[in-house]
Amino acid sequence: METKKNMSKVYTLGVDIGSTSSKCVIMSDGKTIESSAIIAKGAGTDGIDIVVKEALKKMNLKFEDFAAIVSTGYGRNSYERADKTMSELSCHAKGGHYIFGEIRTIIDIGGQDSKVLKLDASGQLQNFVMNDKCAAGTGRFLEVMSNVLHVSLEDFGKYDEQALDKLPISSTCTVFAESEVISQLAQGKDVKSIIKGIHQSIASRVAGQAKRVGVVPKVAMTGGVSRNAGIVRALEKELDTKIEVSSQSQLAGAIGAAIYAYEYYLKNQK
């Protein structure tokens, strides 16, 4: 559906170019999400151009209509239209605060890394930790498992819920874990129980990270992996706390970028 632009509003664009997906959000006055788009094509592809085009079309906007554009994510430095880049951690903190209100801990599991953010009551980033240079505990880990198991990532959450057992999978290394999964399959083990074990493996790894910065409720999850209910459940159990998720969780980085763009606009107005 096409929405007419209202030029009494200040429009900003936030783009989040991740390793496996591109997201963009158009906001008005730094407060209202007017349009958004996501595509499963990340840095180094034309993904971001596709989603921005789609979001612009929905709003009948042109690039000249934006007061400011901020890019974030792994490919943030390659987006030439950006007035400014911000790290994805700052943007997820800002976007997470926008989506969830008073949130103190954000777990962001993305395509190739996982991060835990600690926020103060006003949503300001206080501390953070990123994963080691290792795919274990990231979306990439799930992708590898999806290929081995021939199960779509979209079905992982559902399979996890249906599992009768949870088979142990190593959280140390994606390559080792992959061979463990192949061994389990060779022994005829139940795929759903393997998936539940995979989720547990990621949860234990990310929970370790979270404990390094200290887990303060409310806890929320952002990033693409937050759509996987199995991971969310495993993390809730591992951290012994409820984890908030939202249909906008995957957009948190782009939302944060759009808000930063508005702040950038205001700063330059002075």
Next chain:
Amino acid sequence: MSNILPILKKFDLTKADIVKKYQKDGRKIIGCSPYHLPVELVYASGMRPMGLWGSYGEISMAKEYFPAFYCSIVQRILELSLNGTFDCLSGIMVSIQCDSLKALGQNIKRTLGKNIPYIHVAMAQHRKIDVGVDFNEVQYNKVKAQLEEISGKKIKDEDIEKAIKLYNKSKILMREFVKLAAKHPEVITPTWRSKVLTIANAMDRAEYVENLEELNNALKEKDEVPWKGLKIVTTGILTNSYSLNQIFEENKMAIVEDEVAQESRQFRTLVEENTGNPIRALAKYLGDIEGDSILFDPDKKRTDMLIEKVKETGADGIVYVQAKFCDPEEFDYPLFKKVLENEGIKLLMIETDQQMTNFEQARTSLQTFAEML
């Protein structure tokens, strides 16, 4: 910058450039591993010490001797030993201050020992008590004898004393440079700061002193420009990666102080002069060093030293550059992390190794840290 840049360029040399110069001058070169080796003895012998650590690149041949999960600083030293880069050396001196170095010495001795004399520098863990100093004195006399054999001439006490004084002078100048660099971050960028401090391990120390005196004098004459970026204290084993320093610069981070093994840990302690026994003075120096992760330190003074550096410089935070698989550093991290957090000092840990070609994760972490500060 116009009058500073030509002076800075005097420090912008590769080790290969310096080796060529030594060879042209007919100087023998002794390769020196980390940390705190008695380089003054090498200098007094008429040969020149060459720091072997801190290079970046692939590791392949060394993997025959070390597992993948091993300190890459040590792996790179062995790699360069095996691929012929160190064939220009007349001797290789290796200490045993961490487990990784112990194995490095053994592997160098086994692989290169027939061609290049190996000088083993044993050091007492109990370095502060008399028996520890006695032990180190005995070891250093053995080192001296080996150096005499390689150089073909006796090392006189007066020459060692002269070398101690020269090195002490350079250390005082390096401390002064660190303070001046903090006042002029617009000129002494992290990249230049690192180059100036780390080339000391390779350059003839007399030439280094001359150049650094000139640089410090030029900086003293320069007006201070208010710095609008962030002030950072660094800690870790080494922070000499060009890519890493570029990221500091991208994020407008000035290094106003450091607690880095390849930088200020090397010059924050002086060797006693005019003791009448310069070898014992060198042995005692090991016991005088405080707060170093690779030396036995039951009091763990590093944390207090870091806090003091932050307070002295008004730094916005500390960046801890963890050398991957460096056990002594990994043991220290939880201790100072906890205290710094309690003190309200912002701390960022980033992990690097000598094979890294992609610093994207470090870039994201440092950008976030800068935004957070």
